[in-house]
Amino acid sequence: xxxxxxxxxxxxxxxxxxxxxxxxxxxxxxxxxxxxxxxxxxxxxxxxxxxxxxxxxxxxxxxxxxxxxxxxxxxxxxxxxxxxxxxxxxxxxxxxxxxxxxxxxxxxxxxxxxxxxxxxxxxxxxxxxxxxxxxxxxxxxxxxxxxxxxxxxxxxxxxxxxxxxxxxxxxxxxxxxxxxxxxxxxxxxxxxxxxxxxxxxxxxxxxxxxxxxxxxxxxxxxxxxxxxxxxxxxxxxxxxxxxxxxxxxxxxxxxxxxxxxxxxxxxxxxxxxxxxxxxxxxxxxxxxxxxxxxxxxxxxxxxxxxxxxxxxxxxxxxxxxxxxxxxxxxxxxxxxxxxxxxxxxxxxxxxxxxxxxxxxxxxxxx
Ligand SMILES: [Mg+2]
Numbered sequence: 001x002x003x004x005x006x007x008x009x010x011x012x013x014x015x016x017x018x019x020x021x022x023x024x025x026x027x028x029x030x031x032x033x034x035x036x037x038x039x040x041x042x043x044x045x046x047x048x049x050x051x052x053x054x055x056x057x058x059x060x061x062x063x064x065x066x067x068x069x070x071x072x073x074x075x076x077x078x079x080x081x082x083x084x085x086x087x088x089x090x091x092x093x094x095x096x097x098x099x100x101x102x103x104x105x106x107x108x109x110x111x112x113x114x115x116x117x118x119x120x121x122x123x124x125x126x127x128x129x130x131x132x133x134x135x136x137x138x139x140x141x142x143x144x145x146x147x148x149x150x151x152x153x154x155x156x157x158x159x160x161x162x163x164x165x166x167x168x169x170x171x172x173x174x175x176x177x178x179x180x181x182x183x184x185x186x187x188x189x190x191x192x193x194x195x196x197x198x199x200x201x202x203x204x205x206x207x208x209x210x211x212x213x214x215x216x217x218x219x220x221x222x223x224x225x226x227x228x229x230x231x232x233x234x235x236x237x238x239x240x241x242x243x244x245x246x247x248x249x250x251x252x253x254x255x256x257x258x259x260x261x262x263x264x265x266x267x268x269x270x271x272x273x274x275x276x277x278x279x280x281x282x283x284x285x286x287x288x289x290x291x292x293x294x295x296x297x298x299x300x301x302x303x304x305x306x307x308x309x310x311x312x313x314x315x316x317x318x319x320x321x322x323x324x325x326x327x328x329x330x331x332x333x334x335x336x337x338x339x340x341x342x343x344x345x346x347x348x349x350x351x352x353x354x355x356x357x358x359x360x361x362x363x364x365x366x
Contacts, residue, residue: 001117001121001150001171002117002151002172002173003115003117003151003152004115004116004117004119004120004126004149004150004151004173005113005114005115005116005118005123005149005150005151005153005155005156005243006113006114006129006130006133006146006147006148006149006156007111007112007113007148007150007153007156007157007159007160008091008095008111008112008113008114008133008145008146008160009110009111009146009147009148009160009161009164010047010058010110010111010143010144010145011051011145011146011164011165011166012031012049012050012051012054012092012144012145013048013084013087013088013109013110013143014047014048014079014084014167014259015031015032015033015048015050015051015053016050016143016144017083017087018031018033018050018077018079019031019050019142020142020144020290021083021087021142021143022024022077022080022083023075023077025073025262026050026075026077027110027309028052029050029052029073029074029075029351030049030050030052030053030055030056030058030071030073030074030075030272031049031050031052031074031075031076031090031205032046032049032050032053032058032064032067032074032075032076032077033046033047033048033049033074033076033077033078034047034064034065034078035045035047035063035076035078035081035340036064036066036076036078037064037067037068039068040065040068040069041065041190042062042064042068043063043064043065043148044064044082044285045060045061045062045063045064046058046059046060046061046063046064046067047060047079048060048079049062049067049259051165052279053067053071053074053224056070056071056074057070057071058070058071058074064076082255084109085109087141087143087188088109088110088188089248090140090141090143090323091137091140091141091143091145092104092248093140094113094133094136094137094140094141094150095112095114095133095137096171096179096202097135097136098114098115098116098129098132098133099114099115100114100115100116100117100118100119100121101115101243102245103243103245103349104245105243105244105245106246107157110162112158113153113156113243114243115243116129116149120304125170126149126170126292127168127170129149129150130147130149130168130170131168132140133147134147134166140187144165144166145166146160146162146163146164146166146167146168146169147160147167147168147169148161148162148168148169148170148171149168149169149170149171150170150172150237151171151172151173151175151178151237152179152237152238152239152241153239153241153243154191154239154242155171155172155178155181155237155239156171156235157187157191158171158181158190158191159171159181159220160183161185165251171237172237173239175274176235178237179213179236179237181235182209182210182213182235182236183208183209183210183211183213183238184208184209184210185208185210186198186206186207186208186209187206187207187209187235188203189209190231190235190347191207192230192234193231193353197227198300200223200224202221203222203223204222204223206223207215208285211273212231212232212235213235213236215230215232216232216263217232220232225276226339231324252353253350253351253353254283254286254292254294254349254350254353255283255347255348255349255350256279256280256282256283256301256347256348256349256362257279257345257346257348258275258345258346258347259302259344259345260343260344260345263304263342263343263344264342264343265338265342266337266338266339266341266342267342272343272346273330273331273333275346276299276325276326276329276330276333277330277348278350279325279328279346279348280322280325280348281322281328283322283325283348283350284320284321284322284325284326287320287322287350288320291355292320292353292354292355293318293319293320293353293354293355294318294319294320294325294351294352294353295315295318295349295350295351295352295353295354296313296314296350296351297312297314297325297328297329297332297348297349297350298310298311298312298332298347298348298349298350298351299311299329299332299336299346299347299348299349300332300345300346300347300348300349301314301336301337301338301343301345301346301347302335302343302344302345302346303338303341303342303343304341304342304343304344304345305328305341306344307341308345309336309338311332311335311336312332313328313331313332314352317343318353325348327348329348332346333346338345
């Protein structure tokens with residue numbers, strides 16, 4: 001029985017969350033996550049673009065003003081990062097249902113590996129199983145994705161990129177098919193070969209994986225040194241790493257903010273403290289349910305003239321105490337607020353989060 005790994009990658013993830021979860025009326029339309037382009041005079045860059053926007057030549061990293069000129073009809077949304085994390089948790093849960101042993105290896109917020117050797121037996125073929133997984137993710141999490149299936153993690157990852165969006169690419173199980181699949185690809189197709197390494201290989205006239213397949217380890221040595229064995233194997237699709245579950249996503253921060261219906265006078269100090277207290281209470285509950293401790297507290301204030309300040313304070317040892325949180329938040333607020341201006345918004349954020357039980361993260365490095 002040959003081993004099967006799937007690499008599952010969400011298509012245009014941030015844009016898809018906006019189109020299919022946050023704003024369903026945007027489905028099928030060009031959508032950019034990024035600042036308001038203000039008719040071509042806006043600042044900032046596109047953080048993600050839907051496939052409809054990509055068809056107009058827009059890509060992430062492009063200035064929003066340029067994106068606006070390419071497609072004035074595109075909808076620009078600010079992006080709700082909290083919602084992306086929630087969407088990621090949901091599709092990872094779906095993957096867990098299909099994964100052998102329920103093990104999921106997150107590679108980033110929008111992609112993961114699962115081993116499905118047993119699943120392929122049950123569903124008859126990797127393509128059939130991949131198609132079920134795509135349907136389940138669409139049904140349960142409203143996200144489109146592409147899947148690569150192969151006998152190893154590194155080949156599965158390359159396969160996913162071959163056919164997007166909503167693609168399925170199966171490579172193997174015959175090792176000869178794996179070799180043939182990799183042969184014409186540039187060396188950069190391998191996850192872990194960046195610009196620096198590829199430039200170095202190019203100095204030795206090595207540009208494709210096929211060339212590496214025809215080389216021995218000693219022949220690779222002048223170009224790759226101690227990385228030679230690794231590349232020798234990857235170019236042949238050989239990757240025996242076991243698939244280790246790396247646990248639930250660890251949050252980087254938890255925040256709450258509140259925009260007042262009407263700007264609050266600077267003198268209404270009791271009311272402002274009470275509002276801060278309530279937000280701290282809710283953050284405190286979240287910390288407890290997630291078993292997390294914080295190190296840093298940040299308070300954000302926006303005034304009636306829209307000027308905004310943000311100030312942070314850290315403690316030497318993490319805690320999950322709601323009292324400490326509230327005391328720190330009030331202290332920062334009282335020190336930093338502008339006594340002259342009315343307040344439009346206040347926000348509290350905790351960061352430097354750490355799991356109360358440290359155990360979970362260690363396995364990865366063993
Ligand atoms: Mg993706």
